[in-house]
Amino acid sequence: MFGGDGPVEIDDQLIEVQLGDPMTGVCWKGDVLRENYEVELEARRTDGFDFFCGLTFPIGKEHASFVLGGWGGGVVGISSIDGRDASENDTTTFRNFDNDKWYKVRVRVEPNEIRCWIDDKPAAEHVRLGHEFDIRYEMDPTVPLGLAAYQCDAQYRNLRIRKLTDKEISEAKKKRTDDDGS
Numbered sequence: 001m002f003g004g005d006g007p008v009e010i011d012d013q014l015i016e017v018q019l020g021d022p023m024t025g026v027c028w029k030g031d032v033l034r035e036n037y038e039v040e041l042e043a044r045r046t047d048g049f050d051f052f053c054g055l056t057f058p059i060g061k062e063h064a065s066f067v068l069g070g071w072g073g074g075v076v077g078i079s080s081i082d083g084r085d086a087s088e089n090d091t092t093t094f095r096n097f098d099n100d101k102w103y104k105v106r107v108r109v110e111p112n113e114i115r116c117w118i119d120d121k122p123a124a125e126h127v128r129l130g131h132e133f134d135i136r137y138e139m140d141p142t143v144p145l146g147l148a149a150y151q152c153d154a155q156y157r158n159l160r161i162r163k164l165t166d167k168e169i170s171e172a173k174k175k176r177t178d179d180d181g182s
Contacts, residue, residue: 017156027145035109037108042103042104046099046153049072066123091125
């Protein structure tokens with residue numbers, strides 16, 4: 001997939017990616033939801049120190065990646081917004097991640113914004129209108145929906161993708177209207 005991938009093992013309960021040079025990942029090549037959906041999974045790094053979860057997801061016709069543990073192990077954010085990586089845009093935060101600990105990861109693509117959580121706590125969000133979303137070229141093999149780990153071993157489980165309910169879509173639209181003061 002990336003050209004220097006480590007081994008990948010997939011069974012009914014677990015996806016395991018091992019050290020690549022530099023990345024290893026998996027990708028869903030079938031039909032995917034592109035608007036008004038949520039993807040959720042649990043991820044953990046079992047060895048190494050860099051990003052163990054680079055979740056690439058569609059945003060309409062564009063794509064972005066939610067990165068956990070990038071740029072040496074601590075960066076969290078959405079990559080890329082208006083050509084700026086997760087390490088250099090307004091979604092950038094820093095967090096320590098322990099090896100062998102499961103983290104619940106959730107990304108929601110709403111009509112007006114993208115929202116991301118780690119362990120049910122907000123981790124990154126960004127409005128969609130007026131912004132361009134893309135992925136770093138290294139992540140191209142994960143389009144349209146995929147997971148990658150950079151120079152580390154990682155595991156993923158409990159992957160779930162669902163369409164947002166009409167009520168959730170309506171609430172998301174109302175929230176943005178309220179936030180804008182309209």
